[in-house]
Amino acid sequence: EREQLKAMAGLASVTRDGAAITLHANLELPRELDGARDGGAGGIGLLRTEFLYMNRDDLPGEEEQYEVLRDLVIAMEGRPVTARTLDVGGEKLAGALADRFATPANPALGLRAIRLGLKEPKLLEAQLAAMLRASAHGPLRILVPMISQPSEMRRVRELLRAVARRLVRRGHAIADPLPPLGAMIEIPGAALAADSLASVSDFFAIGTNDLIQYTLAIDRGDEQVAYLYDPLHPAVLRLVQFAVDAARRAKIPVSVCGEMAGDARYAALLLGLGVRELSMAPAHLPLVKRRVRGLDLGEATRRADMIMGQTDGDRIAALLDDFNEALG
Numbered sequence: 270e271r272e273q274l275k276a277m278a279g280l281a282s283v284t285r286d287g288a289a290i291t292l293h294a295n296l297e298l299p300r301e302l303d304g305a306r307d308g309g310a311g312g313i314g315l316l317r318t319e320f321l322y323m324n325r326d327d328l329p330g331e332e333e334q335y336e337v338l339r340d341l342v343i344a345m346e347g348r349p350v351t352a353r354t355l356d357v358g359g360e361k362l363a364g365a366l367a368d369r370f371a372t373p374a375n376p377a378l379g380l381r382a383i384r385l386g387l388k389e390p391k392l393l394e395a396q397l398a399a400m401l402r403a404s405a406h407g408p409l410r411i412l413v414p415m416i417s418q419p420s421e422m423r424r425v426r427e428l429l430r431a432v433a434r435r436l437v438r439r440g441h442a443i444a445d446p447l448p449p450l451g452a453m454i455e456i457p458g459a460a461l462a463a464d465s466l467a468s469v470s471d472f473f474a475i476g477t478n479d480l481i482q483y484t485l486a487i488d489r490g491d492e493q494v495a496y497l498y499d500p501l502h503p504a505v506l507r508l509v510q511f512a513v514d515a516a517r518r519a520k521i522p523v524s525v526c527g528e529m530a531g532d533a534r535y536a537a538l539l540l541g542l543g544v545r546e547l548s549m550a551p552a553h554l555p556l557v558k559r560r561v562r563g564l565d566l567g568e569a570t571r572r573a574d575m576i577m578g579q580t581d582g583d584r585i586a587a588l589l590d591d592f593n594e595a596l597g
């Protein structure tokens with residue numbers, strides 16, 4: 270069985286009826302890159318850059334960030350790398366930043382992620398500069414976490430263009446055209462207004478970890494309420510569907526990069542909802558690929574339609590179990 274799964278890395282990620290499904294890896298640390306390559310990842314769908322800021326008293330500069338990103342882009346040999354801007358704040362404010370901001374009463378709802386980046390533009394500019402310079406070495410996409418409004422995307426894009434002009438003046442090579450700029454869809458309001466965000470975004474990445482947390486008001490780290498943390502809650506599925514449909518109408522790519530994407534059981538449903546790109550922890554790649562290869566997309570779409578017609582969470586889970594059993 271393990272050998273079989275290992276052999277998966279070399280096989281194409283296509284459904285039985287011939288649809289190509291992109292399977293990417295989520296990385297939290299550069300050293301996970303080997304696992305991603307062993308797993309046959311078609312790219313990095315989510316590079317969490319928080320590691321650059323952790324366990325230190327100072328902030329990483331542009332040069333240091335550039336070198337790390339450049340090495341990753343080069344190591345991926347032409348496969349895309351999706352670098353996310355800093356996603357800290359609230360309870361996980363990095364050491365060098367912790368002193369500068371008041372501890373919020375509701376960290377999950379406070380000054381975090383892109384809100385922090387736009388409040389401290391120097392911080393965000395250094396990140397964007399490093400990403401732009403790394404984009405000269407291979408395909409790179411820039412992903413913005415915790416977007417709630419189109420105005421945030423517009424401001425990030427303005428900053429990105431300003432930083433790009435500055436880099437070019439300084440004689441640095443950067444990708445031309447500029448790298449795609451994408452929004453994480455992980456706030457319920459962002460999912461419900463995904464059509465307005467699609468007009469200012471080059472791609473979407475749906476972050477189901479936070480989307481579930483905020484939709485169901487369940488702290489994703491709180492064991493006491495973990496039993497209510499349900500990816501199959503109809504509210505969650507409807508938000509995912511809405512965001513996927515908005516992306517399709519706007520003709521921009523959409524991926525799912527929360528833990529849900531790395532669970533073969535849910536992956537079948539996500540494909541049925543129209544998702545064609547999944548990004549997951551490297552260890553999950555083989556099992557999800559096996560599910561992709563065993564699945565007929567027409568059948569998955571029919572099953573997903575049936576599931577989306579349900580209002581009862583238990584019924585949804587039962588239908589999905591049927592679906593996965595049929596896949597074996």
Ligand code: PEP
Pocket residue numbers: 315317356455475476477478479480526527528
């Ligand atoms: C998510 O929220 O689903 C996500 C992928 O981002 P993170 O887990 O880093 O918050």
Ligand code: MG
Pocket residue numbers: 414455476478479
């Ligand atoms: Mg998130």
